[in-house]
Amino acid sequence: MLSLRGLGKDYGDRTAVQALDLDVVRGEILGLLGPNGAGKTTTISMACGVVTPTRGSVAIDGVDLAKQPYVAKAKLGLVPQDLAIFEELSALQNLRYFGALYGVRDVEWTLDVVGLRDRAKEPVKRFSGGMKRRLNIACGLVHKPELLVLDEPTAGLDPIVRREFIEAVIGAYQEGDPGRRTVFVSTHLIAEFEGLIDEFTIIEDGRAVLSSDADRARDRYQKVYARFAAPLRGTLDLGAARVLKQNGREIEVLAEGDAEHVVERLKTRSPEVVTTESLTLEEIFVAALQPARGSAALA
Numbered sequence: 276m277l278s279l280r281g282l283g284k285d286y287g288d289r290t291a292v293q294a295l296d297l298d299v300v301r302g303e304i305l306g307l308l309g310p311n312g313a314g315k316t317t318t319i320s321m322a323c324g325v326v327t328p329t330r331g332s333v334a335i336d337g338v339d340l341a342k343q344p345y346v347a348k349a350k351l352g353l354v355p356q357d358l359a360i361f362e363e364l365s366a367l368q369n370l371r372y373f374g375a376l377y378g379v380r381d382v383e384w385t386l387d388v389v390g391l392r393d394r395a396k397e398p399v400k401r402f403s404g405g406m407k408r409r410l411n412i413a414c415g416l417v418h419k420p421e422l423l424v425l426d427e428p429t430a431g432l433d434p435i436v437r438r439e440f441i442e443a444v445i446g447a448y449q450e451g452d453p454g455r456r457t458v459f460v461s462t463h464l465i466a467e468f469e470g471l472i473d474e475f476t477i478i479e480d481g482r483a484v485l486s487s488d489a490d491r492a493r494d495r496y497q498k499v500y501a502r503f504a505a506p507l508r509g510t511l512d513l514g515a516a517r518v519l520k521q522n523g524r525e526i527e528v529l530a531e532g533d534a535e536h537v538v539e540r541l542k543t544r545s546p547e548v549v550t551t552e553s554l555t556l557e558e559i560f561v562a563a564l565q566p567a568r569g570s571a572a573l574a
Contacts, residue, residue: 276301276422276457277322282331283481284317291317292481294331299422299474301336302454304445306472307461308560314481315461316356319426322459323353335422349377352420354412356427362400366391366410369399370417377418385413388447390440404431412444423448425460429467438467445471465557472556477563485563493553496562497534500527501546511544513537517565529554529562 277299284292292314299305309315320326322333324340324347333340335347360369370382386392389409399407408431415423428444429437449456462468476486487495499516503524513528516537520527530537534551541549554562 276336277459278334279318279322280332280334282318282321282333283329284314284321284326285329290481292321292478295478295481295483297476297483297486299457299459301421301457302449303473304458304460304471306465306468306475306556307459307478308463308465308475308556309461309478310463310564313463313478315463315478316426317481318478319353319355319424319459319461323351323424324348325353325355349418350420351422351424352415352418353424354415354426354428356430358407358411360399360407360410360414362407363398365396365398366402366413367395369410369414373414374417379418382417385416388416388444389413405433408432409440416444416448419451421452421455422457422459425458427462427464428460429462429464437464441467442471465560466555469556475556477560479564485559489556492556492559495532496554496559497530497551498527498554498558499530499534499537499541500548500550500552501525501541501544502548503544503546507544511540513540517562531562 279295279297282292282295283290295318307315307318317326321328324344335350338347338350340347361372364372366386367383370385374380374382383395386395389412391406391409391413394402394406399410402410412428429441432440445458448458460468472489474488477484498519506523507526514533514536515531516533517529518526519529528537538549538551
């Protein structure tokens, strides 16, 4: 549904995004993950035609964005990180305005999706920051786009309701045309999208660090815990694994694709207990941005 090839953006001598290749499969949710300043918003802006790339290309459903911008943009709905709403208008007037841009008259259904039905006719300037964020999302949904692009969509929302809200919005959007509606979302609040994202790409300093299917990544990254009868001494070669925690008789290790090797190495020291578990998406994110350590210096 969305294809980025060699996409990059320079601002003078500073490179915001390097040569980025990325594919968003129709009907799936792809998360663009990265710390603040990693280049997520610049990538989103180029993918939607808001910012002109320095190099590379963007295709939306096979349509070249540079050559046929109106055709390509008609297929997507962008919800920017910065609010793109008119505060002197009511929520309903905002929705009707954005609907008119696409020739759409039926817009009120979005009020139910974002929970603003009771405040539809109030001026937006009276809304809280979280309510404005909800309306911002609703304005991106009015024309029922094939591709929904969300840039930090939970910013400004109450932490207690963020996960429930974004799950409801994405669910309602995709259920409108199952298997065809696609979501491309950027965020640094990764825990809120655990279990929602099908694929992800982690970027740092404008370059891709890791791209993977979410389930495959959980299988690949494993946390290995071991407890011994007495404190370990000497050095234990754990290959590319990373020691997360070491305290007396206990050790916790992050293994990337070689959990069995790590377990075998730990078993040479006759542990009382050895367990493995998959990492969360947030833990994988942290692991991908930290260098590996090849051995553990034991007490």
